[in-house]
Amino acid sequence: MPLTINGLSKTYPNGVQALKNLSLTIGNNMFGLLGPNGAGKSTLMRTIATLQEPDTGEIWLDGVNVIKQKETVRQLLGYLPQEFGVYPKISALDMLNHLAVMKGVTKSGERKDMVEALLHQTNLWEVRKKALSTYSGGMKQRFGIAQALLANPKLIIVDEPTAGLDPSERHRFLNLLSAIGRDVIVILSTHIVEDVHELCNRMAIISNGEVLLEGSPTEVLEKLNSRIWSKLVDNEAELTAIEKGMQLVSVQLLSGVHEVRVYAESDPGDGFKSVDPNLEDVYFLSLERQKTN
The missing domain is CATH 3.40.50.300 (P-loop containing nucleotide triphosphate hydrolases)
Known part of the structure; x- marks a missing residue:
């Protein structure tokens, strides 16, 4: 129905x-x-x-x-x-x-x-x-x-x-x-x-x-496989540079250090590591893309 x-x-x-x-x-x-x-x-x-x-x-x-x-x-x-x-x-x-x-x-x-x-x-x-x-x-x-x-x-x-x-x-x-x-x-x-x-x-x-x-949550997560990258950042200047130069997904505090997650089709380098996407990544990325459209 x-x-x-x-x-x-x-x-x-x-x-x-x-x-x-x-x-x-x-x-x-x-x-x-x-x-x-x-x-x-x-x-x-x-x-x-x-x-x-x-x-x-x-x-x-x-x-x-x-x-x-x-x-x-x-x-x-x-x-x-x-x-x-x-x-x-x-x-x-x-x-x-x-x-x-x-x-x-x-x-x-x-x-x-x-x-x-x-x-x-x-x-x-x-x-x-x-x-x-x-x-x-x-x-x-x-x-x-x-x-x-x-x-x-x-x-x-x-x-x-x-x-x-x-x-x-x-x-x-x-x-x-x-x-x-x-x-x-x-x-x-x-x-x-x-x-x-x-x-x-x-x-x-x-x-x-x-x-x-x-x-479905499974479908939308699959589209982000190998496209979410994470790095711990404790320097405000570095954080600002990442925000300006990459497609930012989210920034969260972990034990006083920023975990920065970005979207990239390939390895962005600079110490970023590939991580499994989660539904928060899908959510934040969708909202960010709407802002830029």
């Missing part, structure tokens, strides 16, 4: 052009949408989720016109937005029951089975009667996934789900996403490269409302 996006554009009243003739085709399983803050990811997610309309373009979900058939799409959609508010004094159990009714699950037996199964699936069963205000950040995100899974959606959108989570909560949340992303479309929108690398078998990088790259 593909999700097809054709020629999507959106300009806000303040003049910010969030999407620029953007097109993507997304199939089943996990799809990573990677980009910096302000890239247009949330605008795209909100448009797919029928919360706002584009200026131009079309979105189709298995033959359903997302822009014109909003109510039909909402019956097929689970959505965890970047800012997910909850009623603080209500328990997870009561809130899921309430949301299930709003999703059209009106038979009490069916609703009970569905809610209990989701609480077990998201590892919230033991705290199901506690107020949502007492939940940790990771627990709130797992509750967010539980509500997004109500009524067996065909498309699930999660927007920046691991931002602010500690490492153990992030790991638990990613495992949960991986488990649900096998039979439906799951779009993971994030600026965290590791999330996409660990979870997604297809991905796209967007910036300034445009698609810079699309493919």
Whole structure:
């Protein structure tokens, strides 16, 4: 069941052009949408989720016109937005029951089975009667996934789900996403490269409302084989010279020394060593190339 996006554009009243003739085709399983803050990811997610309309373009979900058939799409959609508010004094159990009714699950037996199964699936069963205000950040995100899974959606959108989570909560949340992303479309929108690398078998990088790259993590990494070179630099003058004279990918501090990674078709010499590319290289190189185009 593909999700097809054709020629999507959106300009806000303040003049910010969030999407620029953007097109993507997304199939089943996990799809990573990677980009910096302000890239247009949330605008795209909100448009797919029928919360706002584009200026131009079309979105189709298995033959359903997302822009014109909003109510039909909402019956097929689970959505965890970047800012997910909850009623603080209500328990997870009561809130899921309430949301299930709003999703059209009106038979009490069916609703009970569905809610209990989701609480077990998201590892919230033991705290199901506690107020949502007492939940940790990771627990709130797992509750967010539980509500997004109500009524067996065909498309699930999660927007920046691991931002602010500690490492153990992030790991638990990613495992949960991986488990649900096998039979439906799951779009993971994030600026965290590791999330996409660990979870997604297809991905796209967007910036300034445009698609810079699309493919599988394996495919995009293969294109950089033998083209990423690394060197440790502790001299600011040398670092400046490298930045001016080579195609810089990234500079990171390692134990007080700069690790400089550059792109070159062949050995650039000067002490650089060939290293295996990673998805951060793909990401930073895509953003750098957009700046120079």
